[in-house]
Amino acid sequence: MMRKNRELDPSVRHASVASKKTITNIITSEVNGSAGVYLCRFLAVLAFSVSNIRSNFSLFSVSLSISLLSSTVRGLFFKFCPCPVTVDDSFVLVRQYKTMGIEHFLAEPIKDHTSVAGSLDSHTTLNGKNDLELEFLDGLLDDVEIDDLEGADGFSGACEEYFWGSFMQNSSSESHSSILLGGSIVSGALESTEVPVAQSECKNDSLDETVTCESHGAFRNNPSRPSKVHCMYNISLDIQHLQELDINHPLAGGILSCEKEKGPVEKCKSVALREKRFRKPTQRYIEELSNLRSKEKMPITGTKTKHELEYNNESFPSESEDECLTSKRSRRKSQRKHQRMWTLSEVMNLVEGISEYGVGRWTDIKRFLFSSSSHRTPIDLRDKWRNLLRASSVEKFNKKEVEQNDELALRPLPFNVVHRVRELAKIHPYPRQRGSKKSQVGQAGSSVVAKDSPSISLSKRNVRRKKCS
DNA sequence: GTTAGGG
DNA sequence: CCCTAAC
Structure with a gap:
């Protein structure tokens, strides 16, 4: 006082x-x-x-x-x-x-x-x-x-x-x-x-x-x-x-x-x-106000926080993953090989390699025939061959595929190359033909594939693989 | 490490 | 061209 x-x-x-x-x-x-x-x-x-x-x-x-x-x-x-x-x-x-x-x-x-x-x-x-x-x-x-x-x-x-x-x-x-x-x-x-x-x-x-x-x-x-x-x-x-x-x-x-x-x-x-x-209410009010203020800021963020948390929870791992992925992607993107169109010479070279070494020996083909072209990997060769098969309508035994191949035939692919691919396909059928379209190919292409001894091994591989999958 | 399959 | 799974 x-x-x-x-x-x-x-x-x-x-x-x-x-x-x-x-x-x-x-x-x-x-x-x-x-x-x-x-x-x-x-x-x-x-x-x-x-x-x-x-x-x-x-x-x-x-x-x-x-x-x-x-x-x-x-x-x-x-x-x-x-x-x-x-x-x-x-x-x-x-x-x-x-x-x-x-x-x-x-x-x-x-x-x-x-x-x-x-x-x-x-x-x-x-x-x-x-x-x-x-x-x-x-x-x-x-x-x-x-x-x-x-x-x-x-x-x-x-x-x-x-x-x-x-x-x-x-x-x-x-x-x-x-x-x-x-x-x-x-x-x-x-x-x-x-x-x-x-x-x-x-x-x-x-x-x-x-x-x-x-x-x-x-x-x-x-x-x-x-x-x-x-x-x-x-x-x-x-x-x-x-x-x-x-x-x-x-x-x-x-x-x-x-x-x-x-x-x-x-x-x-x-x-x-x-x-x-x-006073107490004041404190409450203060607290509430502070809370409200914080929540007001948060509400957007709060709801967002929740979402963000979830999002973050998702995003964090995803971010980490994303970072990895993005980094990978970016890295991959950055590292992604510039898509180079396959030249006719390359395709011919590939066909020669397949005819020589057979289908599936992509590393050898790459090693002996594409040693000069460093940008072509064995995988690329395989992919290209696969595309060639599609383009050559090797699988045209299926009516639908024939139609599709007809449409695809519009592509500028030399007929001689196509013919060669078809022959090679008959000799060296691509494993996929037997794998995914085993029944189809077995029915239609059985006459063709049955000749090839390597196809048998491939079919075995595919069967085994299918079992695995 | 290579290859097949799928994307 | 890339990725993954199987080998």
Whole structure:
């Protein structure tokens, strides 16, 4: 809280200091044994009640004010003496206190509550009531945070109740009932609203625990009677409930807006409630936004990512394969031999080689007849021979093929070459004839092929190959 | 490494 | 002309 005071408006800070001094004066006067403080308190309560009702008119505020005034009046009856403190001071005190401190109490009911209770428990037995009150009020003042002024105008009656409840518990035992009354009102109002079960967590810990304070307070109207005031600080709970209500309640919202670092668990939880509504969603939103953004980018890419992943999964191996393939292809393409048309001399040379070495001995043909032409591989020779067979219509035994060959006959192939190919085909039938068209060739070409002894071996090869395939 | 078959 | 399978 001090941290925020630095940022506060100087005037406001000054007012807070003045209020603190005023209260200190009141307490001091009271410590001195002057019972007239009750008068001041009465006036202060009166002023506070009026201002409170006027600013925040509600059943609760009215009831609270009535309870406060009644308790204060009772105190005045018991002890009435000249008030050392001026009314104006007290009034100013109350106003300032209201504007500054009360909402603060509301904002941090838990801490204040714990601090008050601790001070009460410890100091009551040790130093006595005076110190108790002093420390109590002083602590309250210390906790006053001008920064909380934002909620000053809107601090709810429940918060006031809390403050006054903790304040009045020391003043009178009867005030306790009023406090509880107000508390019940508040809780009733709060209970009317649906409170999430999760808030029960807020109730636990020291906050929710019923604080039993034995106060032999000097403020108490009947100090002689050792009244044990068991203050049920359900209000703190209610205050947290208010946080739920405050969502729609802008005034209380301001109170809730007061976030203190001191509240360890409670603050975390209470604040967490708000944070859940504000920050956490923000984080979610941020995350979601980030996610959405990332997804927005991704969606295209996201869907693409999926596709890409799949695609990549497919493409990666395919890419790797593609790379290999492409590289191979490109390499092959680049390395692909430039298609060179077979010249007639080459064809003749091939025919000579086949007639000499026979079909299938392509390496030998290449080696002996095409040694000069490095670009013709044995495979090329075989392929060319195969093409020549097609072109020469060696297989024209099939009517369809005859027609096709007739059409193919349009190619510029010398008849002598064709005739030679046909003869060679008869002598050295290409293995395929027997292989793929075994039945056909067997029927039509059986007369031709049957002559060739090598064809038998070839047929064997083909049969064997077929078995393999 | 060569060859047949297929593309 | 290339590729693959069979040998």
